[in-house]
Amino acid sequence: MPDTVEALYEEADRLYYDGDLDRAAEVYKRILEIDPDYQPAVHSLGIIHYDQDDYGPAVDYMQRALVLDPDDVYVHSNLGKSLYGMVHMGDREQAETIARDWMRRFPKNRIARHMGAAVTGDSLPDRANDAYVAQTFDEFADTFEEKLEELEYKAPALLAEALKRHVTDDGLRILDAGCGTGLCAPLLAPMARRLEGIDLSEEMLALARKRKLYKRLDKAELTDALASRAGRYDVVVAADVLCYFGALEAIFAAMRKSLKKGGLLALTLETDTLPAPFHLNISGRYVHDGGYVESALAEAGLEIVEQTVETLRTEYAEPVTGLVLVAVRS
Ligand SMILES: C[S@@+](CC[C@H](N)C(=O)[O-])C[C@H]1O[C@@H](n2cnc3c(N)ncnc32)[C@H](O)[C@@H]1O
Known part of the structure; x- marks a missing residue:
């Protein structure tokens, strides 16, 4: 076995990426025997516990990694995911306590703000902030399509x-709003004269770009970007994007x-059916009250022409149902 920390770390990473998590963990621990403050090894041990659905130790290692490097956005992100796992496994009280402490220690960190609110229910934000969205999807981009x-x-x-069922020609100008890696593009392109995409994540956009189906792709926040694109599109599509918005008034108005x-x-x-317009789930995604969605669309001047309830995907092997909705600018 190599004996410098750097060489050991390289060896441990190789084992990790080969899928040998147990041996990788042994080498990361060996590193910590030599240098207990070697933050990348502390973080990596947290990731291994997370990968093994062992969320308590994952959270402990992430917290320790944050003490060693409070600015590491990847650790913040992984702490949020580990706390989500902890709640999912039934340890809500402990996860809430840790999340409150995280938010208190890092009041300016936008990942702590969003995921802390998701776990505790405190200080409910109106939408997922830009930094949280970009970080989450930049990290997710490589494995996004496989995972989905x-x-x-x-x-x-x-x-x-x-x-x-509602379009009458194939010469449309279409916006894929929150296009991600472009999973909608092959399905929309046959209807489009011009297909455009907007997303906050550069890594997701880089994959969308490779499809060569979009005439234009912009890294931007949707509400802001649409404000300066009045009357431009025949169709705006938002596939699994509005779950990153709680309040829908501003985004519906911008889309209209x-x-x-x-x-x-x-x-x-x-x-x-919720007692409030929306709720932020521990996953960091919003769930909306059906009645609120209808009234927010009507208020924005968008008239529903079709809505069905479908299974959209699974989460922890359970089906997730949701609305598939088409509305017209009235
Ligand atoms: C779950 S992915 C869905 C991607 C794609 N629509 C699909 O169906 O595969 C959500 C995408 O919305 C983007 N997103 C979320 N909030 C956004 C916002 N306010 N402005 C722009 N993009 C946003 C994310 O970066 C991410 O790529």
């Missing part, structure tokens, strides 16, 4: 089918503004 296939993700196909008269908005949303 595992989750039997159907939103793009369901939206394309719904749209086909960007549509031509008679233009269509096609979206998916996870809905329920």
Whole structure:
């Protein structure tokens, strides 16, 4: 076995990426015997526990890694995911205590703010902030499509089918709002004269770009970007994107503004009957009250022409149902 910390770390990483998590963990621990403050090894041990659904130790290692490097955005992100796992395994009280402490220690950190609120229910934000979204999806980009296939993700196909029932020609100017890696693109391209995409994550956009199906891709926040695109689109599609928005008034108004008269908005949303307009789930995604969605659309001047309840994907092997909805700019 090598004996410098750097060489050991390289060896441990190789074992980790080969899928030998137990031996990788042994080498990361060996590093900590030599240098107990070697932050990358502390973080990596947290990741291994997370990968093994062992969320308590994962959270402990992430917290220790944050003491050693308070600015490491990857550790913040992994702490959020580990706390989500902890709640999922039934340890809500402990997860809430740790999340409150995390938010108190890092009041300016935007990942702590969003995921802390998701775990504790405190200080509910109106939408997932830009830094949280960009960090989450930059990290997720490489494995996104593989993961969504595992989750039997159907939103793009369901939206394309719904749209086909309402569009009358194939020369449309279409915006894929929150396009991600471009899973909707092959389904939308046959209807489009010009297909554009907007997303906050550079890594997701880089994969969308490789498809060569979009005429234009912009790294931008949707609400802001659409404000300056009045009357531009025949169709705006938001597949699994509005679950990163709690309050829908501003984004619906911006989407409506960007549509031509008679233009269509096609979206998916996870809905329920709630005592409030929306709820932030421990996953960091919002669930909306069905009645609220309808009234927010009407208020924005968008008239529902079709809505169905479908299974959109799975989460922890359970089906997740949601709305597939098409509305017209009235
Ligand atoms: C779950 S992915 C869905 C991607 C794609 N629509 C699909 O169906 O595969 C959600 C995407 O929305 C983007 N997103 C979330 N909030 C956003 C915002 N406010 N502005 C722009 N993009 C946003 C994320 O970066 C991410 O790529």
